[in-house]
Amino acid sequence: MVTIGRNVKIKVARAELDMTQKALAEAVGISRQTMNAIEQGDYNPTIKLCRAICRVLGKTLDELFGEEEN
Amino acid sequence: MKDKEAKNMLDEMQDRKLLKIEEFGFWLVFWVLFAVVLLQTVMGTTLKELAGELAALAAASVYIAFSSLKNGLWTRKYTPTLKTNLLASAVASLIFGGFNAVRAFVILKKPVEPGDAVQMAVLCVGVFILCFALTEAFRLIYKKRRRKLNDIEEEKER
CATH class of the missing domain: 1.10.287 (Helix Hairpins)
Structure with a gap:
């Protein structure tokens, strides 16, 4: 099983738009449980869902889901 | 609907x-x-x-x-080969034979007769042949299907 780290970038992008986790979940058509799991890195979303999140937050895939450069 | x-x-x-x-x-x-x-x-x-x-x-x-x-799938852990099919069939026939021996002589208390060993052996060999024939047939179908699915994927890629 692939483990993924916490996704802080979604949380930051959400905060920039003053959007709650619940509001973002509703906007992309998923449960808050799933949105929370994505942010916590407990669930690896499909590319379709990633794109939906990017669309709502006005970010690119790379900005939200791209690998961190050290 | x-x-x-x-x-x-x-x-x-x-x-x-x-x-x-x-x-x-x-x-x-x-x-x-x-x-x-x-x-x-x-x-x-x-x-x-x-x-x-x-x-x-x-x-x-x-x-x-x-x-x-x-869908061209086998198992997660094993690839279909002649060797694994032989091994799986042998294990299945041994389990079947052992199970039948326990059932007949221990549970149902059937008296042991001279021809019993031969009868059990024939039964085990029969199960082995059946399992092996079936798994080999599945292996050949799997390979054929896998090839066909890969061809389709290649065509779609163009």
């Missing part, structure tokens, strides 16, 4: 979790049923009395086997 078209109320993570629960449930029922059939057979239940359980097991097995082959 209306149910089929009904909107899925679950999101992708919930759907995946439900699939895992359903998968676990299926295998739980399958193996419990398998154990029940074995136990009842050992205790002397006739095949006629076990018809319902055997039909359910057969239906599940046939579905799993044919759906996997149709």
Whole structure:
């Protein structure tokens, strides 16, 4: 099983738009449980869902889901 | 029909979790049923009395086997080879033989007769041949199907 780290970038992008986790979940058509799991890195979303999140937050895939450069 | 078209109320993570629960449930029922059939057979239940359980097991097995082959899938851990098929068939025939010996001589207390060993051996060889023929047929179908599916994927790629 692939483990993924916490996704802080979604949380930051959400905060920039003053959007709650619940509001973002509703906007992309998923449960808050799933949105929370994505942010916590407990669930690896499909590319379709990633794109939906990017669309709502006005970010690119790379900005939200791209690998961190050290 | 209306149910089929009904909107899925679950999101992708919930759907995946439900699939895992359903998968676990299926295998739980399958193996419990398998154990029940074995136990009842050992205790002397006739095949006629076990018809319902055997039909359910057969239906599940046939579905799993044919759906996997149709989609070009084998197992997660093993690749289909002549060697693994030989080994699996040998294990199956030994388990079958051992099971029958316990049932006949320990549970049903059948007196041991001179021809019993030969009869058991013939039975084991029969099971081995049947299992091997079946797994080899599945292996050939799997390879053919895998090739066909890969060809389609290549065509789509163009």
